[in-house]
Amino acid sequence: MMVRSLFPIAIFAGVSLVAAAPALADVKAGVDAWSRGDYTTAVGEWREPAEKGDADAQFNLGQAYKLGRGVKQDLARAEELFGKAAAHGHLQASDNYGLLLFQRGDHARAMPFINAAAGRGDPRAQYLLGLAHFNGDNVTKDWVRAYALVSLAQQAGLPQAASALAQMDQHIPIEQRQQSVILASHLAGEAEATRARQVTAADLASGTPRAVPGPAASMSASEGASPTAIPRMPSIASAEQALAEASRVAGTDSPGGAGADFTRPRVPVVTSVPRTATPMPDPTPVPAPATARPAPKPAPAPAPAPAPPAAKSGNWRVQLGAFGVPGNADALWNRVKGRPELSGHGKMLEPAGRLTKLQAGGFASRADAQAACSRLAAGGFDCLAVRK
Template identity: 50%
Template sequence: MAGIAAAAIGFSTSALADVKAGVDAWTQGDFANAVREWADPAAAGDPDAQFNMAQAYRLGRGVYADLAQAEALYAKAAAQGHVKAADNYGLLLFQRGARQEAMPFVSAAALRGDPRAQYLLGIAHFNGDLVEKDWGRAYALLTLANSTGLPQARGALVQMDEYISLEDRQEAQTLAATLKADADAARARELAAIDLALGVGATRDSSEPSAFLAAGADYTVPTPRPEVVASRNYEMPTRQAVVATSSPAATPALPVSGAKPSGPWKVQLGAFGVPGNAERLWGRLSGRSEIAGYERLLVKSANLTVLSAGGYSTRGEADAACTSLKRSGLDCLVTR
């Protein structure tokens, strides 16, 4: 069965065996022998061997580091449908400045759930650079990248929280959930297609090479760090300065007794991908007359931390507080 499947996709059983032998050598730390095993199958057109050789050239293990050679090998494997090769090819193109050429690969990788690609595509959507400007999609993509622990994504979200409205951030969570589901489904389809091409069932024979081989476990293409700032032809929205006073008529009265208010109405002040931003906002606003003395509420909602002031007795009190805050250029929502 393995021999029939190998012939069907154009590679000999011996070539597949060489690739697997290289994987075993790499796993044992014998990088030079791994490269020797992969060299002939890669030259013969085996996409797994080409991908593994590209990894070796990128890392400089078993061969001298050579980014140009790595990129060429990724490109050859990607042209044959090797998904991981395509993902890494796009990242290398972006890194060396071929951003327009890279973007279709980056976009495809982001849709498959690659956090590095999600980060880059999110930055592009925020700035309207090579793709349409879409702050909701930008925030959703950065939220997904941040959920994997990608450090650059956290820093970008901190900046985006200053510009993207509360409503848009909340809507982005729904989009993020949809994108994640789509990525999971795409990966499942691709892995099923690979197993079908190799002629294997739900469990792969341990003697056969895996679909994605070798150095991926300890290999990360260094991600470029574009700032979340406007490009030259795009102006960031200006934010009205927060002022310390507001109209007395719009300010709800606090309980005379000094007891903490316990009404059912809340004024939602923000929703943040980075919890520390919620704490910082409360520190800035807690002394304002609209919310002073009311309860600080921090609630996790999907990947957001939602900050509210709670305890307003009536909808009218909460509306008055929110209206006053909006006059100072602050976002808020009244909820119960």
């Protein structure tokens, strides 16, 4: 099966700024000016410290060039500034640098930065890395990891991820999707630990404690958000903006498929083999020898039905609802029982006064139950992790 790679472009458009600390007065003054909407003054405050190598000033000035505020928009200059700040260990600049490299098509150089950002839980990077693993572009093809990464991006609220998962559902076997649920839980835990460790290392280097930026913070910042001294990832552009930008860059491709058309199969062109122009003489007919008619072969035995998934055990459950009419619990179970998150997890009906709770049991840990709930919630089902 051939799948076409997709490289969605406009997946970050928000702005967050940081004040250097111990703060150079110019950097802090620039952040204050930006907060007032005085972008020209802010840019003027950041130029000198950026030229002297201050990573926060370089990052903030890069944001101004990326957004075209206080200066003419210049993505090449923004990329240069993000690259300089990234070389000084600025995590947000590193993330933006990788995204800009990817945006202009330098995927091989971008991938180490994308991989590092995904390891810190950045949903934009998780989405791009997931597509790369799905297609095998500059990384190994790994559908379990691909589905897990795009699932995490979807859970963080990245709009393109939902349509990507819908396309992946058509190609990735259910067994691999089931494996991805557990992997996604592990990746989320590793990302949280990595973020905390790297921010702590930056604190020790600068002498200033900072809040740990998480995926939720990156989703909450809007393009018009006020700058703050607490580092936050830039927010993600709307799906409409992403489609429009993808159309501009891709050219002939329909923008309606941007974000999800990486699974569109290409139709191979078949070249016919030319026949010889010289006619061959008809051979003298030779009577065919008489042959015994072979005995009919018995019909093959039907393939055995696949064994049901083994029942899983554990003290944690996911609760899907509480119903005054027990039949409604059965109806909901019929809708969800085929989902990969619930494979091997048995249906449980728990009476609670006049209500009947619908649960699925056998989860080994709270993290496993919460991971299943996250995927169920993404599919439109209410869910709650509860202990037995």
